[in-house]
Amino acid sequence: MLADFHSINVTKLEVEIEKRDNGEQIVRCKQPLEAYAETWIDRLEYWADAAPDRVFVAQRSEDGHWDEITYSQALAKVRAIATWLLKQELSIDRPLVCLSGNSNEHLLIALAAMYIGVPYAPISTAYSLISTDFGKLHHVFDLLTPGLVFVDNLGPYRKAIDAVAGNLPLVALSTDHGDDNLDNPVTRFSELLDTEPTAETDNARAAISGDSIAKFMFTSGSTGMPKAVIITQRMMSANQVMINGMMAFLKDEPPVLVDWLPWNHTFGGNHNVGIVLYNGGSLYIDHGKPTEKAFDITLNNLADVAPTVYLNVPSGYELLVKRLRERPEIAKTFFSRLKLTLFAAAGLSQHIWDALDELAIEHTGKKIPMVTGLGATETAPSALFASIEESASGVVGTPLPGVEMKLVPNGDKLEARIRAVTVTPGYWRAPEQTAKAYDEEGFYCLGDAVKYIDPEQPNRGFRFDGRVSEDFKLNTGTWVSVGALKAHIIHFFAPYVQDVVIAGHDNAYVSAIVIPDLDHCRTLVPNSEQMSTPELLRAPHLRETFQRLLDEMAKTSTGSSTKICRMRLMDEPLSIDLGEVTDKNSINQRAVLKNRAELVEDLYSEQPSSDVLVLGS
Incomplete structure (x- = not known):
């Protein structure tokens, strides 16, 4: 079967199983978790020294060109912004909140906050731009008590800011007349870049550790108002080494991503940004979306930049297949150096999967491996990944290095629980919800059920067997x-x-x-x-x-x-x-x-x- 695929450097993960008298099972990856950097900032500094001129992040400018920032430029900008942030009296009790979507500036100010140990919270733009009552946004601000708010263009966010932000200070790239009669003090982002780093900047950087809170990431609120998941530096860094434990090719060649997935979700903000930053890759921000109207933006970006790894949700792959069939010249570029595709968030229809394989064979002679897995915001996010041989819609694979999965009988199902250094310490300012999230042994309760592909061959991995709470x-x-x-x-x-x-x-x-x-x-x-x-x-x-x-x-x-x-x-x-x-x-x-x-x-x-x-x- 593997002969049908382009060859890439991946590790075949194996498991060991501890069976208990009460019917529970503990499934562990045999491969140990390798050493990992303590923080994302360590990796930014590493690549700024090892590959200073390599593109770290890029986005389309107004004239259509890519506005690229190298690793050395990124570190310099992060240090300048961090120095300005130090003067704003921010803390874990007064974090940075980002209301707008993915951008070079969003990533820089987020890393700058992390640089000095201030958590940042990326918030779904829907809470500000689609919501009409701003109910979830009120909840977010009441829970976090932010000290500073970042937006790209103040204009579209003005109603939301008026509704929830009081007189909080703002940082904006532009105001688009949104500062008229505004109570909030506004600083242009360009002013932050003019700040000269000081000894205080270096001292704050030296004080951060793996236990420092990097982010508050909000769940989608499936059981009520969104919960603020505490994401530490250790969680994010260790998770990238876990991923590399399976996807070893990421260490061999710096990955190139063209990616739209929003950073307020763990898939885009932790998994995808992390793959780039940890491995010294390049992230080309795609301002398209998997909709008929917005996908032309994505297609234009893919015509320019050939990704080495492509990650999307099933609806995105459906549109991709349709458009690549119509535009074979873009398909040729897209597949030219593609090593792996990955999907998450929902099941991928088999006819879309088959069509993607057909396109890959047409343009490269072989299939491009596609994998999926299982994880959560609370696990930073990856916990299991499927092998190339077993990958199919619904297959979640085996635990990654350093991950223990407890299987607990629940009716006729096996409920999955996770324990690892990548599991969150809890929900911010929510002790009761935190206590309910873990069992007596410290395993995080995913709420998902899994079943063996073949109980006699556990190394083949597991299938997703539904949400326990939905049955x-x-x-x-x-x-x-x-x-x-x-x-x-x-x-x-x-x-x-x-x-x-x-x-x-x-x-x-x-x-x-x-x-x-x-x-x-x-x-x-x-x-x-x-x-x-x-x-x-x-x-x-x-x-x-x-x-x-x-x-x-x-x-x-x-x-x-x-x-x-x-x-x-x-x-x-x-x-x-x-x-x-x-x-x-x-x-x-x-x-x-x-x-x-x-x-x-x-x-x-x-x-x-x-x-x-x-x-x-």
Whole structure:
């Protein structure tokens, strides 16, 4: 099988298993965790000395050129900014908050805060730009009590700042008239760069350690308001060495990333930025997004810069495949030095995976390895990775070096818990939530279940087996595995379904609320460009297609827990204010069921509305 792939330097991880009398298992990686730098700042200083002229980070300027910052330039700028920050009386109780998205300046001020031991918190731009009540942003500011706020352009963030920031000082690249009648003192970012480092700067740098808090990263709030996860320098640095323990090729050649993933999420902000910084690579910031309108930006960037590693969410790969088929000249550049692809956040449909393999073979003669794994914000993030041989949607692999995974019987499942130096010490100013997150042996409770690919061959690794907290029982006592069922529906209805919410707790049968992929749904309805979403979803041919697939899928079911008896298509967007969706399009199942109670009631009504598709109708 490996002969089908381009050869890269990866390590085959092996596990050892301790079985306990109570049915628990402890799964450990046999390979030890190698030595790691104490802080990210150590690595910035290392590469500024070892490769001073290598590009560290770059973004598109207004004239379309790449604004590149080398490692030596980055360190000099970080020291200047850090010196200015020292004068602002910041601390762990008055941290730096960044409201705007990825940028050269965002990364520099974040590293500058870390340089002097001040935590920084990257906040989802949706909390400021999409939210209408600023409820989550209020929660963030009340919890953190920040001492300084950074934004790129003050104008778009003015309403949010007025709502939550009081008279806090601000740093902005530009104001775009957003400083009119503003109570907050504003400093232009350029002034920070003019600050001359002092002995105090060096003393503050010398005082940071692996235990220093680097970041507060907010979870998506799947069970309420977002929690502030404490991320230490040790967690971030050790996690990169864990990743390198499997992806050994990252140490052989400096990685080049073209990446859009937001830094307020652990995938983009810890995993991807860390891969670049720890290994002396280059990060080209992609201001595109995996949407039809914004993906042209991504494509333009990929035409310029050929990545060595490409990381994305499944919706991003779907658009990538579509556009690379249309633009073979960009596909040729994209695959020219690509060594590995990786996805996270959701399952990747097999037809997209196959299409990516076909493109790679067309342009390089072989497949490019793709892997996935398992982790969380609280694990900094990577805990498990799949091998190239076993990688498939739903496979999470084996523990990385230095990671212990406890498997605890939970019904007919194995709940996964993690212990490692990369696990957070807890949630900021939330002792009760912190106490609930760990078991009596100090293992962090992921809330995920896993199962062996083959119990007789544990080195093959594990599959994801759903969220323990999402599973429920029908009134017959039959358990419904929500994660597995969602994945099956998305695969069976591909490409017309973006996500699914499963209903049926204490009912006789399972139903589904479908979040449709509107772009693909429009291909089923001629001349549908001007149709509203409700009109589109009620179009006869579209409904006939979904009805047919619903009936066909039922024939593959193995019982009541895997059979969808009723289905309804969502005709309005999910709400970030209500906690139904994150800005990375992750769906909060429980929030949707709670907020859309009328849809659930319709699904289980004796006389459902015409919007409900009924099995066998």
